[in-house]
Amino acid sequence: MAASPRGMSAQPDTLDVLLLGGRVIDGTGTPTRVADVGMRGDRIVFVGTAASEGRVARRTLDVSGLVVAPGFIDPHAHVLLDLGATGTSRLDGYLAQGVTTVLTGNDGGGPIDAAGTLARWQANGLGANAGVFVGHGTVRQRVLGMRDVRADAAALDSMRTLVRGAMQGGAFGLSSGLYYAPGSYGSTDEVIALAREVAPFGGVYDTHMRDESSYTVGLLGAVREAIRVGEEGGVPAHIAHVKALGVDVWGRSDSVIAIVRAARARGVTVTADQYPYLASGTGLGAALLPRWAEAGGRDSLVRRLTDPAVAPRLRADMTENLRRRGGPAALLITSARDSALEGRTLEELAARENADAITTAMRILEREAPSVASFNMQQSDLDAFAVEPWVVTGSDGSGGHPRKFGAFPKAMREFALDRPVLSIEAFIARSSANTARIFGIADRGVIAAGHFADVIVFDPAAVRDRSTYTDPERPADGMRWVFVNGDAVIAEGALTSARPGRTLRPAR
Numbered sequence: 001m002a003a004s005p006r007g008m009s010a011q012p013d014t015l016d017v018l019l020l021g022g023r024v025i026d027g028t029g030t031p032t033r034v035a036d037v038g039m040r041g042d043r044i045v046f047v048g049t050a051a052s053e054g055r056v057a058r059r060t061l062d063v064s065g066l067v068v069a070p071g072f073i074d075p076h077a078h079v080l081l082d083l084g085a086t087g088t089s090r091l092d093g094y095l096a097q098g099v100t101t102v103l104t105g106n107d108g109g110g111p112i113d114a115a116g117t118l119a120r121w122q123a124n125g126l127g128a129n130a131g132v133f134v135g136h137g138t139v140r141q142r143v144l145g146m147r148d149v150r151a152d153a154a155a156l157d158s159m160r161t162l163v164r165g166a167m168q169g170g171a172f173g174l175s176s177g178l179y180y181a182p183g184s185y186g187s188t189d190e191v192i193a194l195a196r197e198v199a200p201f202g203g204v205y206d207t208h209m210r211d212e213s214s215y216t217v218g219l220l221g222a223v224r225e226a227i228r229v230g231e232e233g234g235v236p237a238h239i240a241h242v243k244a245l246g247v248d249v250w251g252r253s254d255s256v257i258a259i260v261r262a263a264r265a266r267g268v269t270v271t272a273d274q275y276p277y278l279a280s281g282t283g284l285g286a287a288l289l290p291r292w293a294e295a296g297g298r299d300s301l302v303r304r305l306t307d308p309a310v311a312p313r314l315r316a317d318m319t320e321n322l323r324r325r326g327g328p329a330a331l332l333i334t335s336a337r338d339s340a341l342e343g344r345t346l347e348e349l350a351a352r353e354n355a356d357a358i359t360t361a362m363r364i365l366e367r368e369a370p371s372v373a374s375f376n377m378q379q380s381d382l383d384a385f386a387v388e389p390w391v392v393t394g395s396d397g398s399g400g401h402p403r404k405f406g407a408f409p410k411a412m413r414e415f416a417l418d419r420p421v422l423s424i425e426a427f428i429a430r431s432s433a434n435t436a437r438i439f440g441i442a443d444r445g446v447i448a449a450g451h452f453a454d455v456i457v458f459d460p461a462a463v464r465d466r467s468t469y470t471d472p473e474r475p476a477d478g479m480r481w482v483f484v485n486g487d488a489v490i491a492e493g494a495l496t497s498a499r500p501g502r503t504l505r506p507a508r
């Protein structure tokens with residue numbers, strides 16, 4: 001008999017790890033039950049009563065009183081930079097939240113070379129499992145630059161070829177960021193044509209919609225566009241970080257929900273993810289500038305910001321965008337090259353400069369492109385989305401916003417533990433199995449024999465996000481054990497140095 005990778009076993013069915021007596025919440029939504037969970041190699045091989053079935057393990061952990069659940073799956077983690085670097089590719093901030101699988105390349109920014117990207121990540125070493133989307137914005141920029149132009153037949157053909165190649169290379173689907181330049185310059189028909197390239201691979205269309213507020217087509221128009229891309233492109237449509245952004249659309253979660261329910265009722269697959277914060281995170285320019293001002297790229301923008309002939313129109317559009325987002329006190333600079341800007345609202349910075357908010361914003365944007373937390377959501381809209389069965393948990397974990405280090409524990413606290421919005425079983429399901437199903441992640445997201453051993457163990461009373469808007473990278477508390485493919489990345493509450501994560505491709 002050959003030795004197992006973990007050494008000689010006493011007998012062939014000896015488990016590597018046995019979690020004894022935990023409160024198992026298996027991800028399917030069924031009620032919590034006390035059971036033992038056994039793992040061997042990279043798989044869960046046993047769920048039941050170990051003693052009565054004579055199960056023995058090389059390592060037995062008494063987890064009575066603790067929850068045993070599938071590792072969380074984050075479909076919207078902005079970790080392209082983290083995974084490309086050696087120091088951060090373990091994704092410790094996600095592991096501390098209990099996230100064992102991330103998808104990235106969202107908002108239209110995913111790489112064209114999916115296969116090469118996945119290979120580099122694996123060579124680098126991963127703490128969590130990771131998969132990637134190909135980005136509409138990236139593809140459009142490659143073919144048409146930052147120009148605000150329609151794609152002609154030749155350009156569209158080139159874009160389709162790039163998307164197809166990325167899908168062949170293992171991408172989970174096409175992401176779009178139609179709010180952002182250059183994605184915003186693409187028509188609905190262009191996006192549909194690209195979605196059709198994703199369909200034969202069973203991919204998903206994942207969209208940061210053209211409008212989450214009242215900027216252009218409006219929130220409801222953007223939801224209809226996303227559904228149309230799904231329907232005419234022949235792919236499941238997934239709305240990223242669903243929200244009602246800004247005073248003009250507060251309370252419109254009910255209309256969004258009605259539109260999605262109607263589409264689902266006629267057989268269109270439409271889903272969404274959500275993070276549990278009242279502030280979104282974006283760039284100061286993305287929040288305030290009209291997209292026409294960004295056409296051509298950064299140099300063109302700076303010229304327009306300083307051109308007296310353009311200033312009146314630019315100022316008028318920015319004033320309206322600031323109103324939509326709740327005014328200068330609702331925009332907090334979270335990260336900037338000039339650290340004197342950080343931790344201050346646009347209102348405070350304007351007062352310091354003795355200037356109006358728009359002038360202050362324009363001066364900052366001439367010099368750099370800081371990140372902001374934009375306080376633009378209502379709790380009632382968050383709660384309304386949270387209970388829909390087609391909504392899953394996501395972090396949208398961009399730098400400078402606490403959601404990257406806190407979204408999952410905060411969602412658990414606010415939707416399931418501290419307020420009775422969702423049962424804990426429903427919360428776990430929408431953070432694991434439901435997400436796996438939406439994106440075609442095989443054999444993960446459920447505590448069941450045969451599934452990969454992505455398993456988290458925690459005391460619900462101790463689970464807590466600690467990241468804040470002024471200290472956004474404080475890791476979360478509460479995970480006692482986190483296993484990825486059977487290896488502990490958190491043991492007894494402490495991070496290990498293991499890198500058992502794998503690159504994932506969609507299962508079809």
Ligand SMILES: [Zn+2]
Pocket residue numbers: 107208240241396
């Ligand atoms: Zn986004």
